[in-house]
Amino acid sequence: MREGEERDLYPGQTEKGNDGEATSAVLSAPAGGRSHPGITRRCRRHPPCQPLLGTRSRPSQPSRHRVGGRPVALIGSPKGRALLGALLLRPNRAVPLDTLEAVLWGESPPATASASLHNHVARLRRVLAEDGEPRLRAVPGGYLLTVGAGELDSELFTERLDRARAGRLRQDWAAVGRETVQALELWRGAPLDNLPDPALSHPEVRPQIQQLQEARLQALEWRFDAELRLGRHGGLAPEPARLAEEHPLSEVFHRQLMLVLHRTDRQAEALAVFRRLRRTLIDELGIEPGPAVQQTHQEILTARQVSLSVAPAVPHPATGPPGTATGPLLAPPAPPRTPADRAPARPSSPPTPWRRGPTGA
The missing domain is CATH 1.25.40.10 (Tetratricopeptide repeat domain)
Structure with missing residues (x-):
């Protein structure tokens, strides 16, 4: 931490940052405004994390959420979202200043990057503050964002995928299906898809995006396997x-x-x-x-x-000239009859005895 930087983290900032971006983090949402679906790596208790790693919100249509019981708006500034993303990718760990500057401005940050970063940190700190306890604080060499257990959907996703993996080892396909379905419900699109290009191309951000995408495909594969195993x-x-x-x-x-x-x-x-x-x-x-x-x-x-070999033959209806009988199956013609067939032999009987009568017969 360079000397004098702590002073820039507290209220008293101007309405314009040193890089010319508006500093207000609270924007009004139109009635019925909806955010675009994205993936759900977000801070559950602090929904402003959601537009960065959870949903893609249009600057003109930010959705309102609550932090510490009070309504706040999603962070509309691309730099603010990039800052929050870099901090959430390393929760409860210090993120160096040069890493944050590279995420916000790329490999060639402007001369005003340090002062502008302080402005963005101050705005984000005010949004995330809860009951007077700051979540974002300065540490030697950088900043640290405190995140509690179960507050990041990415961590919940990983936990459920681990439980699904254990179910596969037990061949408990019902558990595999249940855990993968619950894990996939946390997704709403591509991870970090609303970050600016410098953040997405940063070497610390890009591998984590690929890791999340591969994990999602793994969850889909296991879910389909479970459905097939269960006959569904x-x-x-x-x-x-x-x-x-x-x-x-x-x-x-x-x-x-x-x-x-x-x-x-x-x-x-x-x-x-x-x-x-x-x-x-x-x-x-x-x-x-x-x-x-x-x-x-x-x-x-x-x-x-x-x-095909055991399928019964399908009868075809017979056709004939008008006036002839037709049906699904006709009997084959009978063979020609022989003279013996025309005069069948009578059963043999004993000869009748002759008696001589009065006339001699």
Whole structure:
């Protein structure tokens, strides 16, 4: 901490920061104004964290929330959101001044960056203050944001994903489905998608974004696995179909889509999914699908052949000239009859004895 910087953190700032940005953090929200869906890495007790890591809000339509029981508005300044994001990515840990400046202004911060950073810190401190206890405080070499247990949705997401992983080891598919559904409910879009470009491209921010995105895909994969294991594949096709479209090289989502289609009597579509994946992998990577996809494809083919071999023949209605009898199935014509057939032999009987009568007969 450089000498004299602490003085800039307290009230008494001007309405314009040194970088020319408006300092007011409280903006009015239009009636019925809604924020754009984003992901939910936010401070639960302090919703101003939400526009940064939770939702994308338009500057003209910030949503109102509460901090410490009092209404406040979302942070509309891009620099303010970037500052909050950098602090939340390292909760309860000191963030160096040079890191914060690089997140806000990139690799070449202006000469006024230090003073402007103090202005943004002062505004954010006032917004996050609760019952006179400052959450954002200066520490040697930087700033530290205090975050309590369970206040970041990203931490809750990780905890539920860990519980889902434990359920997979126990093969408790009901628990896996429950935990992944609850974890995915915390998401509302791409993480940190409302931060300015310097913040998104910072080497400490970009890896964490990728990590969150990979964790979300893992949760989706485990959720679909649980649904399939539990036999709840009805109505499940649209989600893996969308993910297979978004990730054309993902064998996992294509295989799950094949299983869903196969188990809902859509074998032809399941085979078409395999052909499309195989063609994409060969064209893009020069490889064949992996063993799991190949095995699923073979199972679908085998089941299809079995179903065709045991299916009863479908009768076709007979047709004939007008006036002739028609029906679903006509009996074959009878073979021609022989003379013996026309005069069947009578059963043999004993000869009748002759008696001589008066006339000699």
